[in-house]
Amino acid sequence: MSLKYVMEVYELLDDLYVTGEDVKSYLEGIDGIGEITVQTVEGKSGSTDFVKVTIPGENGKASGGDAPTLGIIGRLGGIGARPEIKGFVSDGDGALACIAAAAKLLDMTKKGDRLKGDIILTTHVCPTAPTLPHKPVPFMDSPVDISTMNRHEVAEEMEAILSIDTTKGNMIVNHKGFAITPTVKEGYILKVSDDLLHIYMQTTGRLPVTLPITMQDITPYGNGIYHINSILQPAVATKSPVVGVAVTTETAVAGCGTGATHPADIEQIVRFVIEVAKQYGEKKCSFYDQAEFDRLEQLYGKMNHLQTLGNQVRTK
Structure with missing residues (x-):
């Protein structure tokens, strides 16, 4: 079961001294088929280890096939805020879910259930990240900036992306579990994918919850x-x-809060992203309607300027 890997990865990450190499060794101990790389990157507030796991599919593009490649990103500031705060923080749930999903996918591959398409999973490991003021509750900051994260976590080969992130520090979604966002593509917020809603219901046994x-x-x-x-x-x-996969709670919980990780909720997310990976690789799951997207651009033009910092005005 996925819960086994959620618990094992939690214990691995809940450590002041954990590194990306520790994560790599753990995953390689499950199955050696995946390509796992670790890169330490220095930032203005310390360093973090970026971990990238590539699991080749039966008909994946890495081996000359035509099955599409799914990216799964565990987005976070850090898994810990030491020495200010001791223990694994709520913000680390993105890394926990991503690494646990990698572990389960490697286990499935070893047991003969290799998926059709390639899967690329990326996240980073930093047990000593800084915090950041934010309303209604504080955020976790990161030793590296967002553009650096994107360079290391968003791979060109990813044809669709699930971005897992702790999203508890708000009063928008009052649900314990997880929620999915509408699809975002090149500056457009598109309709929520029907296929992803069906997979949500299949894996949770509940009506889907979406994040506005x-x-x-x-x-x-x-x-x-x-x-x-x-x-x-x-x-x-x-x-x-x-598409964002948001780890949510009924109340606003700070990203730097400890004792705030709920393994059963993370396990649901792991099962969800794996089921998406199965169906996406088999071309049975679509994140958006290509014809409708083309029509939007024809009618209203491109919106990719929203992917930039815009018209920045300098003030003296």
């Missing part, structure tokens, strides 16, 4: 505009469709 997003949320960090969080920041760095 605004134009502000799909613009890049650094423009001085309010964002609900960084869940859709991958969308500013790609032409591929991006």
Whole structure:
């Protein structure tokens, strides 16, 4: 079961001394088929280890096939805020879900259930990240900026992206579990994917929950505009469709809060992203309607200027 890997990865990450190499060793111990890379990147507030896991599919493009490639990104500031705060923080749930999904996918591959398409999973590991003031509750910051994260986490090969991010520090979604966003592509907020809604219901046994997003949320960090969080920041760095998978709670919980990770909720997310990966690789799951997107651009033009910092005005 996926829950086994959620629990194992939680124990692995809940450690002041954990590194990306520890994650790599853990995953390689499950199955050696995946290509796992670790890169340490220094930032203004410390360093973090970016982890990238590529799991080749039966008919994946890495081996000359035509099955589409899904990207799964575990988005976060850090898994810990030490020494200020001790323990694994709520913000680390994105990395936890992403790495647990990688572990389960590797286990499935070892047991003969190799998916059709390639899967690329990326996240980063930083147990000593700084915090950041934010309303209604504080955010976790990161030792590296968003553009650096996107360079290391958004791969060109990803033809569609699921971005998993803790989204508890708000009063917008009052649901314990997870929610999905509308699809975002090249500056457009598109309708919520029917296929993803069906997979949500299949994996949770409940009616789907969606996260409302605004134009502000799909613009890049650094423009001085309010964002609900960084869940859709991958969308500013790609032409591929991006859907946020938000870890949610009924109450507003700070990203730097400890004791706030709910393994059963993370396990649901792991099952959800794996089911999406199965169906996407088999071309049975669509993130958006290509004809409708083309019609939108024909009628209203391109909106990719929203993927930039816009017309910045310097003040003396």
